[in-house]
Amino acid sequence: MSRTRNAQTALTTVALALAAVLLAGCGGGPETPSGGTVTTPAAPTTGAATNPVWPSNFPDPQILPDGDRWVAIATNGNGMNVQTLLSDDLATWTQGSDALPQVASWSTPGKVWAPEAHRFGTKWVMYYTTMAPDPAIQCIGLAVADDPKGPYRDTSSKPLVCEQEQGGSIDASPFVAEDGTAYLYWKNDGNAVGMDTWISVQRLSADGTRLEGEPKRLIRQDLPWEGTLVEAPFVWERDGVFHLFYSANDYGSDKYAVGHATSSSPTGPFTKDADPVLTSTDVAAGPGHCALLETKDGRVLMVYHAWAPDSIGSEVPGRTMWLSQVTFDGPKVTVTPPRTQLPTGL
Numbered sequence: 001m002s003r004t005r006n007a008q009t010a011l012t013t014v015a016l017a018l019a020a021v022l023l024a025g026c027g028g029g030p031e032t033p034s035g036g037t038v039t040t041p042a043a044p045t046t047g048a049a050t051n052p053v054w055p056s057n058f059p060d061p062q063i064l065p066d067g068d069r070w071v072a073i074a075t076n077g078n079g080m081n082v083q084t085l086l087s088d089d090l091a092t093w094t095q096g097s098d099a100l101p102q103v104a105s106w107s108t109p110g111k112v113w114a115p116e117a118h119r120f121g122t123k124w125v126m127y128y129t130t131m132a133p134d135p136a137i138q139c140i141g142l143a144v145a146d147d148p149k150g151p152y153r154d155t156s157s158k159p160l161v162c163e164q165e166q167g168g169s170i171d172a173s174p175f176v177a178e179d180g181t182a183y184l185y186w187k188n189d190g191n192a193v194g195m196d197t198w199i200s201v202q203r204l205s206a207d208g209t210r211l212e213g214e215p216k217r218l219i220r221q222d223l224p225w226e227g228t229l230v231e232a233p234f235v236w237e238r239d240g241v242f243h244l245f246y247s248a249n250d251y252g253s254d255k256y257a258v259g260h261a262t263s264s265s266p267t268g269p270f271t272k273d274a275d276p277v278l279t280s281t282d283v284a285a286g287p288g289h290c291a292l293l294e295t296k297d298g299r300v301l302m303v304y305h306a307w308a309p310d311s312i313g314s315e316v317p318g319r320t321m322w323l324s325q326v327t328f329d330g331p332k333v334t335v336t337p338p339r340t341q342l343p344t345g346l
Contacts, residue, residue: 049092049342049346050341050342051283051322051339051341051342052284052306052320052321052322053090053091053092053093053321053322053342054072054085054093054321055317055320056078056317056318056320057077057078057315057316057317057318057319057320058074058075058077058083058085058305058318058319058320058321059074059075059077059113059289059305059319060074060075060113060114060115060171060232060289060305061073061074061289061291061303061304061305061321062074062115062116062117062291062303063090063291063293063301063303064117064124064148064293065148065293066086066147066149068088069086069087070087070088070090071084071085071086071096071148071149072084072085072086072087072303072321073099073115073116073117073126073148074115074305074321075112075113075114076110076111076112077318078095079098080097080099080100081098081100081101081102081103081109081110081112082098082099082100082112082115082126082128082150082152083095083096083098083099084096084097084098084099084149084150085321086149090295090301090323090346091342091346093321096149097150098150099115099126099145099149099151099152100112100115100128100143100150100154101150101151102153102154103130103141103154104130104141104143104154104155104156104157105157106132106133106156106157106158106159107130107131107132107141107154108130108131108133111130111131112128112129112130113128113129113130113138113170114128114129114170114171114172114232114289115127115128115129116128116172116173116174116234117145117148117152117174118174118176118182118208119148120176120206120208120209121207122146123144123145123207123208124144124145124146124147124148124152125142125143125174125207125208125209126142126143126145126150126152127140127141127142127160127172127173127174127184128140128141128142128143129141129169129170129171129172130159132159132162132168135164137162137164137167137168137189137192138169138170138189138192139160139162139168139169140159140160140162140169140170140172140186141154141156141159141160142154142156142160142209144209160172160211161186161211163188163189166188166189166190166193166195166198167188167189167190167191167192167193167195168188168192169186169187169188169189170186170187170188170189170231171186171187171231171233171289172184172185172186173185173186173232173233173234173235174204174208175234175235175237175266177237177242177266178237180206181203181266182203182204182205182206183201183202183203183204183235183266183267184201184202184204184211185199185200185201185218185233185234185235185244186199186200186233187199187200187230187231187232187233188200190229191228191229196220196221197220197221197228197229197230197231198217198218198219198220198230199217199218199219199220199230199231199233199244199246200215200216200218201215201216201218201266201267201268202214202216216267216268218244218267218268218269218270219246219268219270219272221248223248223259223272223274225248225249225255225257225259225275225276226249226259227248227250227255228250229248229249230248230259231246231247231248231289232246232247232289232290233245233246234246234290234291234292236292236300237266238328239328240264241263241328241330241331242262242263242264242265242266242270243260243261243262243328243331243333244262244263244270245258245259245260245277245290245292245302246258246260246261247259247288247289247290248276250286251288251289252286252312252313253285253286253312254280254285254286254307254309254312255280255286256280256286256287256288257276257278257279257280257286257287257288258276258277258279258287258288258290258302258304259272259273259276259277260272260273260276260277260333261273262331277333277335278290278302278304278324278335278337278338279337280306280309281338281339282309283309283338283339283340284306284307284308284309284322284338285306285307285308285312286306286307286312286319287304287305287306287322287338288304288305288306289304289305290302290303290304291303291304292326295345297345299325299343299345300325300326300327301323301324301326301343302324302325302326302335303321303322303323304322304324305319305320305321305322306319306320306322306338307319307320308320322338323342323343323346324336324337324339324343325343325344
């Protein structure tokens with residue numbers, strides 16, 4: 001059962017450009033403030049489309065269906081709180097407008113990270129990380145729109161989740177199981193204050209706008225490759241198995257990677273794979289903060305960001321957007337390593 005499904009079309013061209021934007025921290029760091037100068041990528045050039053499918057800074061991406069098209073959303077930059085890209089075929093993308101032109105009164109413009117959205121009925125609900133002014137920690141906000149591209153509006157007077165004693169809360173990810181029950185996953189920002197990082201889950205209301213019951217901790221950093229943190233959860237249900245994808249280690253290095261854990265329940269317990277399922281290659285360093293999507297023909301793709309190996313941490317091109325194919329075999333999962341060639345069929 002997918003979380004997103006829509007049509008795709010034939011392969012066309014890909015935009016080749018570099019945009020000078022400020023570096024986004026995965027769950028933190030300074031960004032280009034909303035209303036700042038927008039750098040428009042150069043016009044696409046003719047040629048075969050390849051990874052990265054967006055060659056400019058577009059961290060923490062998610063791809064959503066938009067009728068017969070696709071919309072990608074990402075961490076703030078290029079003068080937007082939530083960047084957007086538009087595509088007919090998943091291979092060629094053009095820049096859209098700010099999906100969150102105005103943040104909530106308790107939040108901070110230009111400091112919006114890791115947005116993820118899901119459709120609940122006729123509305124789209126987006127969960128995003130942002131900086132709260134008092135105390136100055138990262139918390140999770142919620143905004144609603146009629147369209148996956150936005151504009152989303154956050155009329156709240158306080159964060160949806162903000163674990164002050166745990167360093168804050170970041171990287172919210174919604175999930176609706178096949179039985180219709182909705183959940184929200186997120187990470188406490190423990191590594192910012194020298195504490196453990198936990199990925200937690202809590203029930204969501206049917207319209208996705210309220211938390212219900214109590215949160216439950218699922219996994220923390222306890223494998224050698226994970227370093228000091230786990231973050232960026234994303235859950236996918238397949239044939240009765242709940243697959244939890246997550247990222248770990250330092251996002252600003254080639255050690256950053258995507259891990260995988262499974263459970264028979266969306267609330268765990270989850271059993272981790274010993275090793276990550278997506279790691280650096282000679283063309284992409286530090287792949288991570290992934291989300292999954294399903295095409296009309298039933299293939300599952302993973303979208304994620306990665307650095308160019310020779311410019312890790314550089315503002316240009318920054319973390320670009322990549323696609324890989326995902327295949328499932330019961331509790332086992334295989335993700336195609338980052339390659340310049342797009343998944344077959346795109």
